[in-house]
Amino acid sequence: MNTTKFEEYLNKFDEADWLKSLNELLPAIGEVDRTATQIWFRFFPLALHNYLQSTEDKEKAIQQFVMQGNYELKNQIDSSHRFLYGHRFWKEAKDAIEKYAESFTSENANLANEIKEIAKTAAQITKTDASLLIGITAIGLMTLRQVGFDAFKNAAGKIYIDKQHAKKSAKEVLAERAKDDSQGILGFLKTTDKKWTVVYDENTNEARFKLFDEEELASGSARDQSKNWKALDERCWEGVIPVECRSASCGTCWIGVLGGAEKLSDVARLERKQMKVFGYNQGDAPKPFIRLACQAKAHGAVSIVIPPWNGVFGKKIYGNVEKVELEPATTSAVKLREAITNAVGNK
Ligand code: FES
Numbered sequence: 001m002n003t004t005k006f007e008e009y010l011n012k013f014d015e016a017d018w019l020k021s022l023n024e025l026l027p028a029i030g031e032v033d034r035t036a037t038q039i040w041f042r043f044f045p046l047a048l049h050n051y052l053q054s055t056e057d058k059e060k061a062i063q064q065f066v067m068q069g070n071y072e073l074k075n076q077i078d079s080s081h082r083f084l085y086g087h088r089f090w091k092e093a094k095d096a097i098e099k100y101a102e103s104f105t106s107e108n109a110n111l112a113n114e115i116k117e118i119a120k121t122a123a124q125i126t127k128t129d130a131s132l133l134i135g136i137t138a139i140g141l142m143t144l145r146q147v148g149f150d151a152f153k154n155a156a157g158k159i160y161i162d163k164q165h166a167k168k169s170a171k172e173v174l175a176e177r178a179k180d181d182s183q184g185i186l187g188f189l190k191t192t193d194k195k196w197t198v199v200y201d202e203n204t205n206e207a208r209f210k211l212f213d214e215e216e217l218a219s220g221s222a223r224d225q226s227k228n229w230k231a232l233d234e235r236c237w238e239g240v241i242p243v244e245c246r247s248a249s250c251g252t253c254w255i256g257v258l259g260g261a262e263k264l265s266d267v268a269r270l271e272r273k274q275m276k277v278f279g280y281n282q283g284d285a286p287k288p289f290i291r292l293a294c295q296a297k298a299h300g301a302v303s304i305v306i307p308p309w310n311g312v313f314g315k316k317i318y319g320n321v322e323k324v325e326l327e328p329a330t331t332s333a334v335k336l337r338e339a340i341t342n343a344v345g346n347k
Pocket of ligand 1: 294
């Protein structure tokens, strides 16, 4: 397979370079997609992709990492970023990236600047502000980096949101995001019987469940029996959020928090430690945008994104895992617990 000049250029950057460029771009990314773009880059880590590409036995590595769900970006080139506002401009961003890649010559170009330039070209076509295209363009380039130019070009450029939602302005989406529920006229007197809405897909009106005040997100999700969740995703035993151990031991329930992160409980020591074991890039903030749904408790409405896969790869990929004490097993998560035990070297 021939590698294009543009692919060679992208191949020079590792995950840290990409995240550095993303940080540079953040002020220029429209508010509606600022967190969403960062979440996407954590959902599809380049370091894990590179490891799986270079290892001699990919299937074995996937088994060792207990990877479950749809982890291959090549199978979701058009859909992985459906939760971004900029997804509605995917076709134009994708076209602009392809044209740019085909005429690319400047090997020493600055990655963040190139992303901005491509976004500007796409914005002229969509007649929108370039700030709404930067996030989706950055994601497009990382997608190209991971799937290769041919696969990227061959993807249809399909949009996965309906007309009603596609019509919404960024301002409207932001105004609705994580908007707290009214608790009624005497709501100020309520304590534990307050209820909050968790939205897990901003592009679908029905994608929401209720949560009691200070309840873990995974518990609220488990009460929602409105669909056969298992038929939609085999990781979903109860509710829309995949869960297994409910004790921060397996890594199944990781989520991105699009809005309302400040209304979740602080990350406790166990969650912080385990996120490193799993390999999920949580960040150091007390209320980061990547969480474990079985640990994060809400005291207000939140908007979340559920990643299509989960795994345990922190030790092998990032090597920043110290020995950890695992909580007692509470469910059938034996396989996952074995993987974690092996990953951190506990006996
Ligand atoms: S369900 Fe296992 S970590 Fe949350």
